[in-house]
Amino acid sequence: MARKTTAKKRHSTKQTAKSSKPWGGRFTEATSSLVEEFTASIPYDWRLYPYDIAGSMAHAMMLAKQRIISERESRRIISGLREILKEIATGKMQFQLELEDIHMNIESRLIRKIGPVGGKLHTARSRNDQVALDIRMYLRDEIVEIRRLLRELQRTIVDLAERNQDTVMPGYTHLQRAQPVLFGHHLLAYYEMFERDRERLTDCFKRVNILPLGAGALAGTVLPIDRKLVAELLRFDGIAENSMDAVSDRDFAVEFLSACAQIMVHVSRLAEEMVLWSSSEFGFITISDAFTTGSSIMPQKKNPDVAELSRGKTGRVFGNLTALLTLLKGLPLAYNRDMQEDKEPLFDSADTVTSTLSVMSAMLGGITVHRDTMRHAAEDGFITATDLADYLVRKGLPFRQAHEVVGTAVLRALEKGCGLKELSLSEYRELSKLIGKDVYQAISVEASVNRRTSAGGTAPANLKKRLAVLKKALKK
Numbered sequence: 001m002a003r004k005t006t007a008k009k010r011h012s013t014k015q016t017a018k019s020s021k022p023w024g025g026r027f028t029e030a031t032s033s034l035v036e037e038f039t040a041s042i043p044y045d046w047r048l049y050p051y052d053i054a055g056s057m058a059h060a061m062m063l064a065k066q067r068i069i070s071e072r073e074s075r076r077i078i079s080g081l082r083e084i085l086k087e088i089a090t091g092k093m094q095f096q097l098e099l100e101d102i103h104m105n106i107e108s109r110l111i112r113k114i115g116p117v118g119g120k121l122h123t124a125r126s127r128n129d130q131v132a133l134d135i136r137m138y139l140r141d142e143i144v145e146i147r148r149l150l151r152e153l154q155r156t157i158v159d160l161a162e163r164n165q166d167t168v169m170p171g172y173t174h175l176q177r178a179q180p181v182l183f184g185h186h187l188l189a190y191y192e193m194f195e196r197d198r199e200r201l202t203d204c205f206k207r208v209n210i211l212p213l214g215a216g217a218l219a220g221t222v223l224p225i226d227r228k229l230v231a232e233l234l235r236f237d238g239i240a241e242n243s244m245d246a247v248s249d250r251d252f253a254v255e256f257l258s259a260c261a262q263i264m265v266h267v268s269r270l271a272e273e274m275v276l277w278s279s280s281e282f283g284f285i286t287i288s289d290a291f292t293t294g295s296s297i298m299p300q301k302k303n304p305d306v307a308e309l310s311r312g313k314t315g316r317v318f319g320n321l322t323a324l325l326t327l328l329k330g331l332p333l334a335y336n337r338d339m340q341e342d343k344e345p346l347f348d349s350a351d352t353v354t355s356t357l358s359v360m361s362a363m364l365g366g367i368t369v370h371r372d373t374m375r376h377a378a379e380d381g382f383i384t385a386t387d388l389a390d391y392l393v394r395k396g397l398p399f400r401q402a403h404e405v406v407g408t409a410v411l412r413a414l415e416k417g418c419g420l421k422e423l424s425l426s427e428y429r430e431l432s433k434l435i436g437k438d439v440y441q442a443i444s445v446e447a448s449v450n451r452r453t454s455a456g457g458t459a460p461a462n463l464k465k466r467l468a469v470l471k472k473a474l475k476k
C-alpha cells in the first residue's frame, strides 16, 4: 500500500499547530504521530474501498432525491467518487495514515478533487453507520464466494466418488478398522458437511443483508433521509430498526466467523485423512506432485504440505472467532473504537477460507486412488465380525448372545493366528449350532457392504442413488 506519512515528523512531539483533521475543529493541538500510527486502520481497511464508494454513491443519490443536497451537487459527488474508484483500483491513490481510515481518505480526496461540495457527502451520515455498512457489503460478497468454493469442492467430491463407485475400504472408529465401507460413501460424508456449511452461510447472509446506514452516529438524524431507498439501491433486504443496534452490533460478523470456523473443522478432517491416506502406512492415495513439496534434506520425501497447512490454518480461523467475541464482550452501547479491531479477523478468516477451499478442491481432484490397497486393507481378518453377529441374529439369536458368540470366534481365530474366514465350519458349529456353511458368504466384504441397504447406509445401491440426486443438485 502506498502511504504518505509526511505529517509524522511535523506532529511528533510538541505540537502547537492546529489539527488538520476532518474532525479538527475543536482541537487546538495536532495529533501525536504515535497516536496516528496507533489508531490508523487504513493499512488494512483500504480494501473496503469498493463498498465504501458504492455506499457513498447511493447515499448521495438519496440526499438529492430528498432535496437535502441539489441534483447538481449529487452528480458532482458521484462522478468524483467514480474517479476515485478508478484511482484506487489502478494503484494511483496515495493513502494517508493521518487520515485514519478508508472513509476519511476517500472523503478528503473527494474534497480535494471537487472542492467544498465534496464536504456535503457526509451529511446525515457518520463513520459509525458507514463502516457498519461497508463491512456488511464486504461480507455479502465473501459469503457468495465461499458458497461458490464449497460448491466446487462438493463437485470434486461427487466426481471422485463416482469414479470410484465400487472401491471398498475399511471404515474406522478410533482409527481402528471397524466395518468395510465404500470409498465413495466415505467421501460423500464430506459432501453433507459442506452442504450444511453452505446452509449456515445462507442463513448468516439474511442477517448480514440489513442496512445500517441512516443510523447516524447512534441516534438517527434530524434530516429527512430515506433509508428504504438506500436499502433498495444497495440491494439490502431491509433496514436495521434501531439506530443504536445498527452501529454497535457485530453479531452478523461473529456468525460469519463461526461459519468459517466450522468450515475449517470440516476441511481439517478431510486434510488429516489425506495426510493419513497418503502415508506409506496406509498407501490408499497418492497426491499429485503438483500439490506436494519436497524436503531440503531427505531426497526421497514427498510431503503433503498442502493438506497439513489446510489443517494448520484452522487454528487462526478459530482464533479470529475468539478474538471478535472477546472484543465485543461487555462493550457499552453504542459505537466504541474497539470495534475497529473487527476487521483484521474478518479479512483473515475470509482470505484463509477462500484460499484453503480453492487449493483443497484442486488437490483432491488430482489424487490417485489405490483401490487394491484399500480393498486389501478392507479384507482385514475381523472387519466383518458385526456381519457374523447379524447373521446369527437373522437365524433368531438375540443380538447380545450373538455378540458373545462372535467374540469367542474372534478369540479362537486370534489363538490360531487366522481371520474369521479361516475358521472351519466345525469350529464354528462348536460355538453355535445355528451356523451353517452359508456363513462364509455372509462374512465376505462384498456381502457386508451390499447388505447395508438401510437408509443412509454404505450399500452400492444407496451410493448410486445418492450420487444421482447430488449430481442433479449440483447442476442447479
Ligand code: ARG
Pocket (backbone or CB within 6 Å): 041, 100, 101, 127, 128, 131, 335, 337, 339, 340, 341
Ligand atoms: N475506522 C473506524 C472503524 O473501523 C471507523 C469508525 C470510526 N468512528 C469513530 N467514531 N471514530 O471502526
